[in-house]
Amino acid sequence: MPVIMIQYKKLIDIMNKINSSISFQHLITTIIDSANELLAAEGASLLLLDPETEELIFDIVLSDKGEIIRGKRLKLGQGIAGHVAKTGEWVIVNDVSCDERFCHDIDTASGFITRSLIAVPVKVKDRLIGVLEAVNSTRPGGFGDNDLAMLDYIADAAAISINNRELMANLKNRVDELTCIYEISQSIYFTLDIREFLDRILHAVNKVIRAGRCSFVILDETGKNVEYFVSTKGDGFIIDLENSLMYNVIRTGDPLLVYNVDEDMGKAGHGLNTRSYGSKSFICVPMKLRDRVVGVLNVTDKHRGDVFDSFDLRVLSTVANQVAETYENVLLQKKSYERERLEKDLEIAAEIQSRALSVVPDSIPGVSAGAFTIPSSYVGGDFFEFSPFTDDSFGVAVGDVSGKGIPAAIFMNSVRYAMRFELLRHREPTDLMGRLNNWVYMDSFSGMFCTFFYAFMDAKSRTVSYASAGHNEQLFYRRGSDEFITLKKSGKPLGILENDRYDAGVMEYRPGDFLVLFTDGLVEQGAEGQMDQNEFMNIIRLNRDRSARDIAGLLEEMVRRALPENRVKDDSTLVLVKFL
Numbered sequence: 001m002p003v004i005m006i007q008y009k010k011l012i013d014i015m016n017k018i019n020s021s022i023s024f025q026h027l028i029t030t031i032i033d034s035a036n037e038l039l040a041a042e043g044a045s046l047l048l049l050d051p052e053t054e055e056l057i058f059d060i061v062l063s064d065k066g067e068i069i070r071g072k073r074l075k076l077g078q079g080i081a082g083h084v085a086k087t088g089e090w091v092i093v094n095d096v097s098c099d100e101r102f103c104h105d106i107d108t109a110s111g112f113i114t115r116s117l118i119a120v121p122v123k124v125k126d127r128l129i130g131v132l133e134a135v136n137s138t139r140p141g142g143f144g145d146n147d148l149a150m151l152d153y154i155a156d157a158a159a160i161s162i163n164n165r166e167l168m169a170n171l172k173n174r175v176d177e178l179t180c181i182y183e184i185s186q187s188i189y190f191t192l193d194i195r196e197f198l199d200r201i202l203h204a205v206n207k208v209i210r211a212g213r214c215s216f217v218i219l220d221e222t223g224k225n226v227e228y229f230v231s232t233k234g235d236g237f238i239i240d241l242e243n244s245l246m247y248n249v250i251r252t253g254d255p256l257l258v259y260n261v262d263e264d265m266g267k268a269g270h271g272l273n274t275r276s277y278g279s280k281s282f283i284c285v286p287m288k289l290r291d292r293v294v295g296v297l298n299v300t301d302k303h304r305g306d307v308f309d310s311f312d313l314r315v316l317s318t319v320a321n322q323v324a325e326t327y328e329n330v331l332l333q334k335k336s337y338e339r340e341r342l343e344k345d346l347e348i349a350a351e352i353q354s355r356a357l358s359v360v361p362d363s364i365p366g367v368s369a370g371a372f373t374i375p376s377s378y379v380g381g382d383f384f385e386f387s388p389f390t391d392d393s394f395g396v397a398v399g400d401v402s403g404k405g406i407p408a409a410i411f412m413n414s415v416r417y418a419m420r421f422e423l424l425r426h427r428e429p430t431d432l433m434g435r436l437n438n439w440v441y442m443d444s445f446s447g448m449f450c451t452f453f454y455a456f457m458d459a460k461s462r463t464v465s466y467a468s469a470g471h472n473e474q475l476f477y478r479r480g481s482d483e484f485i486t487l488k489k490s491g492k493p494l495g496i497l498e499n500d501r502y503d504a505g506v507m508e509y510r511p512g513d514f515l516v517l518f519t520d521g522l523v524e525q526g527a528e529g530q531m532d533q534n535e536f537m538n539i540i541r542l543n544r545d546r547s548a549r550d551i552a553g554l555l556e557e558m559v560r561r562a563l564p565e566n567r568v569k570d571d572s573t574l575v576l577v578k579f580l
Contacts (some may be wrong), residue, residue, distance in 0.1 A: 031158045032060045035134050038154065039118065039147045042136035046122070046158060047074065047081050049130050056085055056131060058106075063135070065110040072106060079103030081131045084119045088128070090152065093117045094142035118143040120155045124163045132158060194218075194327075198230040201323055203447070205299070206232065209312050212301025217246060218287075218327070219295055228295075246284050246296040253293050255285040257313050281307045285316045287324040294324055360549065365391050366459045368578040370552030373571070374559060380571035381408025381450075382519050383416055387423050395427060397454040398517040398575050400471065402493075407448070408571075414443045415450050415494065429454050429467035433491070433502035437469065440495035449495040453487075453517055457577070462509055467502045469494045472520045477540060479512030484537055514540060514548070515577040521570030522559070531559070540576070548576035 028046065036044040043063030047056040056074040063069070077086045083101050084091055094116045096102040107114055119133035132155045137143045202214045218228035226241070241247055249256050260280045281302055287295040297320045302308055360371050364386070373382050381401030388394040397419065401412045418439035419432075426432040432454060440450055451471040455464050468474070470493030476485040489505035509515075516537075523533040536555060543551045552574055559572060 027161050028060055028158065029062075031154055031161065032062050032132075035132060035151055035154045036062050038150050039134045039143065040138045041118075041134035042138065043112075044132070044134045045069070045081075047085075047131045047133070048162070049085065049128055056081055059130070063112060065112040068110040069106060069112070072109065074103065074106075079106070080117055081119055081133055084121055084131050084133075085128060088121050088123075090120045090148055091118070092143050092145075092148060094137070116142045118147055118151060120148065120151050122155045122159045122162070124159050129159055129162050194228055195230055197327075198228065198323075201319070202230065202232050205297075205316070205319060208315055209299055209308075210303035211299040211308075212303070213299065215298045216287075216323075217296045217298070219250070219293070223250070223293065245282060246298060249284045249286050249296055250293050253286050253288060253291070255313060255317055256283070257308060257310075258282040258284075259307050283308045283313055283316055285313070285320045287320045287327070289324050289328055294327070296320075297323070359386075361386055361388060364388060364394055366580055367394075367457070368548040368580060369396075369576065370547070370549035371573070371575040372552055372556040373573045374556070375409075376404055376521070376571050380404065381412045382521065382571035382573040383412050384517070384573055384575045385416065385419065387420075389427060392459045393427070393457060395423060395432075395454065395456050396515070396517065396575060396577060397452065398471070398474075398519065398573055399450050399452045399494075400519040400521070400571065400573070401450045402448050404571065411443075411448050411450070415440055415452075418443070427456055429456055429465050429504040430502055433467045433469055433494075434500070437494045437500050437502070438498060441498045444495040449493040451493045451519075455515060455517070455577075457509075457515075462579075464507045464509055464515060465504050466507070467491070467504045469502060470496075472518075474518070475514075475516035475537070476507055476509075477514035477516060477537075477544070478510075479514075479544060480510060482541065484516075509579045511580055512544065513579045514544070515575075515579075516540065517575040517577075519571060519573040521572040522574055536574075548578040551578075552576050 032044050032046050035041070043061070043066075045058055045062070046060045048059045049055075050057055050073075053073075054076050056076070058069050058072050061067075061069045074082045076082050080091055080093060080096075080099070080101050080103070082103070083089070093099045093102065096114050096117055102114070102117070106112070115136050117133060117135050118137075119131055121128060122130040122132050132151060134143070134147075134151060137147070198216045198218070202216065205211070205214055213231065213233050215229065215231035215233075217226055218230075219225065220227040224241070241250065245256070245258075248254075258281060282298070282300045284296055284298050286293045287297060297316055299308070299312070299316065302312075360369050369386065371384050371386075373380070373384065375382065381403060383399050383401075385397045385399075386394065387396070399412070399415060399419075401408045401415065403411070415436075419436055422432055422435045422439070426435055433452070436452070450469070452469040453466065453471040453474055454468075455466040457464050464476075466474075466487055466489065468487070468490040470490060473490075474487045476487055477483070478485060485507070487505060487507070489503055491502040492500055518536075523531060523536065539555060539558075540551060543554065555574055
């Protein structure tokens with residue numbers, strides 16, 4: 001069979017192999033290896049163009065000297081690969097010793113001996129991405145025109161793959177940008193406090209930009225003095241506007257990107273002690289309202305000492321514009337909200353939450369159940385959930401979201417809905433907790449988390465399996481021995497670490513035993529309207545012959561009776577399950 005027919009058959013096989021590659025690195029390696037195989041060469045390389053330095057970098061090298069050569073650079077026009085990159089020409093050289101374009105530096109550094117070489121440009125449309133080359137043909141006569149055609153096919157495949165990677169990277173950047181903007185847009189719903197509002201935004205910015213230092217400088221109405229200064233490193237800085245990095249930004253309204261402050265002190269000014277910074281790269285963008293600069297957003301100390309780029313600048317400029325508008329809205333809301341209207345809104349929110357919270361089922365085979373939740377404000381972050389599965393089993397959970405008020409209530413609902421979804425598929429504690437933790441981790445806002453306790457009751461085996469996510473220790477009351485047993489299995493709260501693991505414990509139950517679940521707000525000793533743990537344990541012990549619903553009602557009445565205006569200092573929740 002002619003060589004050309006063999007090559008075309010191999011080319012088809014190679015394209016099928018390329019299409020089945022599962023990762024970018026595997027794909028590119030397959031492409032370069034294919035060039036090596038198809039051309040019967042001793043080695044092959046992919047050199048990628050660095051547009052900032054206008055240099056070719058050996059990215060993938062398949063030869064016995066590959067590790068030495070990888071990472072080395074050629075200037076445009078340097079060597080045969082540099083010539084191909086500069087001119088866009090295809091090149092075949094079957095005796096490099098006779099070609100003055102050949103650069104011996106790579107061979108000298110690596111110990112590799114190049115005899116023949118074929119190289120083609122890697123392009124997407126008219127944009128140069130790099131150069132693909134093969135060296136040292138093992139066929140008599142060396143490289144030929146057929147080899148050039150084959151290598152060009154493979155270069156096109158490499159170009160498409162690299163371009164797709166760039167598109168995916170750009171897409172990720174866009175997703176990160178939109179995520180940041182979305183989180184910022186949500187911040188207004190969590191607080192009307194200016195400093196807290198700005199602090200939340202700084203932390204949202206950090207997720208995308210990954211800067212060690214972020215700060216907001218908000219100007220007063222004159223535009224000459226600092227009214228608010230909020231920083232991820234604390235607020236204890238004295239700002240000298242006229243001698244600062246941000247002065248020209250405030251004066252001109254134009255953003256500033258500084259790659260290295262030591263090399264451009266004219267831009268940076270002399271108002272910053274840059275020796276204390278981990279990075280010399282800065283970004284400073286203005287916050288504008290109707291062409292008036294009302295503040296500045298600053299970032300420095302890029303992660304790992306990297307330099308900020310145009311993507312960072314675009315994100316921050318978008319953020320600054322939105323923050324300016326939102327900041328104005330915050331001010332307007334702070335000035336316009338009347339107490340009466342706020343009280344009314346909160347009453348409505350409390351009613352909505354009350355109706356949305358779980359209720360105790362009227363009848364659960366084999367048990368008596370009772371529960372209550374008392375929020376510290378109009379709405380709260382505590383919740384409980386009963387989930388009957390079959391006549392022989394059911395689940396019960398209690399949770400406590402960090403924080404109070406409306407933010408906690410919103411986040412609590414997110415946790416509950418995720419829990420209800422997972423309970424459709426996962427009933428055992430370990431499986432449920434792991435899945436639920438990842439949901440909460442993804443939805444967590446500004447460091448919010450949830451302590452959580454879940455128990456699964458199996459009437460056939462008469463056992464309770466349980467797991468805890470950072471929740472306060474729960475109790476199990478043994479009627480026969482008249483003792484309370486502490487349920488100590490515990491992991492980290494939901495939303496702290498992704499893919500965290502949770503161990504489960506098991507208890508056997510007998511008629512008259514109680515499962516006692518509660519949040520720490522119920523038993524914080526010394527708090528107004530609250531009881532210590534021993535007090536409510538004694539109430540359960542003294543009333544053990546009554547139903548769980550009756551005991552829960554008694555405890556709720558006692559707590560509310562001691563409260564001024566029915567308000568506790570922390571959300572308080574109790575769930576009682578009595579086994580019959």
